[in-house]
Amino acid sequence: MKSSSTHNSATYSTTAKLFHWMVAALILVQLTLAQLAKWAAQDDNTLERLALLANHKSLGLTVLLLIIVRIGWRLTHRPPALPPHMNRLQRIASHMSHTGLYVLMLAMPLSGLIMSAASAYGLSWFNMFEVPKVLAPNEGLSDAAKNAHELLGYVFIAVIVLHVVAAIYHHLLVKDDILKRMSSRLSIGLFALLVGGLTLSLTPGSGGQDSALESTQDASLTPVTAPRSVKSAASAESWSINHELSFIRFTAEQAGAEFDGEWPQWEANITFSKEPLSIDINVEIEVNKADTSDEERDTTLMDSDWFDATQFPVARFSLDNATRNDDGSYTGPGLLTIKNKTTPVEFNFTIETNNGMHTLTGASQLDRLTLGVGTGEWMDTSWVGQFVGVDVRVVAQ
Numbered sequence: 355m356k357s358s359s360t361h362n363s364a365t366y367s368t369t370a371k372l373f374h375w376m377v378a379a380l381i382l383v384q385l386t387l388a389q390l391a392k393w394a395a396q397d398d399n400t401l402e403r404l405a406l407l408a409n410h411k412s413l414g415l416t417v418l419l420l421i422i423v424r425i426g427w428r429l430t431h432r433p434p435a436l437p438p439h440m441n442r443l444q445r446i447a448s449h450m451s452h453t454g455l456y457v458l459m460l461a462m463p464l465s466g467l468i469m470s471a472a473s474a475y476g477l478s479w480f481n482m483f484e485v486p487k488v489l490a491p492n493e494g495l496s497d498a499a500k501n502a503h504e505l506l507g508y509v510f511i512a513v514i515v516l517h518v519v520a521a522i523y524h525h526l527l528v529k530d531d532i533l534k535r536m537s538s539r540l541s542i543g544l545f546a547l548l549v550g551g552l553t554l555s556l557t558p559g560s561g562g563q564d565s566a567l568e569s570t571q572d573a574s575l576t577p578v579t580a581p582r583s584v585k586s587a588a589s590a591e592s593w594s595i596n597h598e599l600s601f602i603r604f605t606a607e608q609a610g611a612e613f614d615g616e617w618p619q620w621e622a623n624i625t626f627s628k629e630p631l632s633i634d635i636n637v638e639i640e641v642n643k644a645d646t647s648d649e650e651r652d653t654t655l656m657d658s659d660w661f662d663a664t665q666f667p668v669a670r671f672s673l674d675n676a677t678r679n680d681d682g683s684y685t686g687p688g689l690l691t692i693k694n695k696t697t698p699v700e701f702n703f704t705i706e707t708n709n710g711m712h713t714l715t716g717a718s719q720l721d722r723l724t725l726g727v728g729t730g731e732w733m734d735t736s737w738v739g740q741f742v743g744v745d746v747r748v749v750a751q
């Protein structure tokens with residue numbers, strides 16, 4: 355990539371310098387965020403790790419764009435020729451290390467992007483907009499990209515260290531102008547500003563955003579329970595549920611990106627009569643079986659700040675009263691009990707009956723803060739959304 359010759363300019367152009375020091379700053383901050391996230395994981399500080407990784411991903415996407423532009427520019431602009439005192443070996447080393455740096459600059463964010471895109475996590479850019487999902491969740495691909503990202507990370511750090519040592523060697527020992535020709539006050543000032551500013555603003559606890567990405571979320575749903583006063587009419591019939599065709603799912607948001615989950619294990623007792631209207635719904639959900647297609651997130655959901663699933667493995671929802679709306683749907687005041695705390699929630703649903711099969715389809719928008727799900731530092735709703743959409747379908751005879 356770096357071709358010598360013909361170009362006599364002794365120094366890199368302003369554009370080359372700005373690109374070099376801006377990208378170098380962003381990459382150094384990237385490596386810092388990744389290392390801090392590793393330490394946070396060792397300290398079992400899930401929220402901090404999520405925050406750091408959310409910022410790492412957002413900044414990583416930014417670097418990726420910048421690097422693509424830089425490489426495009428570099429392919430059409432030659433660097434200045436190396437000084438004549440450098441021998442053949444040094445020239446080859448310089449050429450190879452710079453080419454390697456360009457390849458790694460591209461491979462790092464790309465492997466990170468593939469790891470993220472193929473995982474069950476959504477991806478957002480600094481919580482401002484969601485990056486469209488380009489890949490379907492694929493655990494094998496995500497794991498392979500993760501291994502590559504980790505391995506390339508070590509190689510990248512090693513090559514950067516060599517690169518910096520070479521620059522310092524030229525400057526202090528050889529005393530040539532290699533470092534000077536890549537530097538200017540403006541580019542070094544920008545470098546220092548970016549490293550300082552980004553580290554401060556993207557590191558939780560240092561006065562910047564808190565973050566947390568991860569996710570988690572929440573929770574979900576469900577229901578249940580409670581005080582129940584049945585008011586079943588004589589003609590109300592009890593449903594025999596077909597679990598294969600039924601589900602309780604939820605959609606939540608983490609770091610600005612949506613994700614879905616399901617509670618695969620639940621039992622419901624439903625009796626219903628259309629005329630006169632009578633309904634009684636009681637559901638018990640095993641919250642410790644939440645499945646959001648991501649093990650780490652599922653585990654987080656079991657924590658005491660979330661569902662405290664060891665102590666309260668079951669959530670309950672009950673509803674024994676509903677009114678029919680003009681469009682034939684129903685709205686009822688339900689009671690949702692999570693962690694022994696019962697909260698009223700409005701449940702909107704329809705019930706269709708065809709050939710003896712009932713299909714109840716319902717949805718509810720839950721406020722996790724009201725339900726006490728995601729307490730402590732997780733109450734920061736900028737990272738884990740406050741509202742959780744719940745979708746229910748129950749098919750029964």
Ligand code: HEM
Nearest residue numbers: 384385388407411414415417462463466467470503504507
């Ligand atoms: C120049 C850009 C990037 C650099 C230099 C970089 C570097 C790193 C490094 C060194 C690690 C620690 C790996 C380990 O030893 O465990 C890491 C982890 C991680 N990176 Fe990046 N990364 C970059 C871009 C990205 C992008 C664009 C994404 C996603 C969109 C991303 C997502 C992640 C994730 C999720 C982890 C944590 C993996 C885990 O431990 O679960 N990275 N990154």
Ligand code: HEM
Nearest residue numbers: 356374378381382428433452455456514518521532533536
């Ligand atoms: C993450 C960090 C860095 C990356 C990825 C990186 C990458 C690169 C690349 C690809 C080039 C070749 C530019 C070209 O000819 O197109 C280059 C040149 C250079 N870099 Fe870095 N760099 C980083 C950090 C640094 C640091 C911290 C220093 C100084 C201490 C430095 C000093 C230099 C110098 C002096 C040159 C010019 C070499 C020459 O004249 O041929 N770099 N860097």
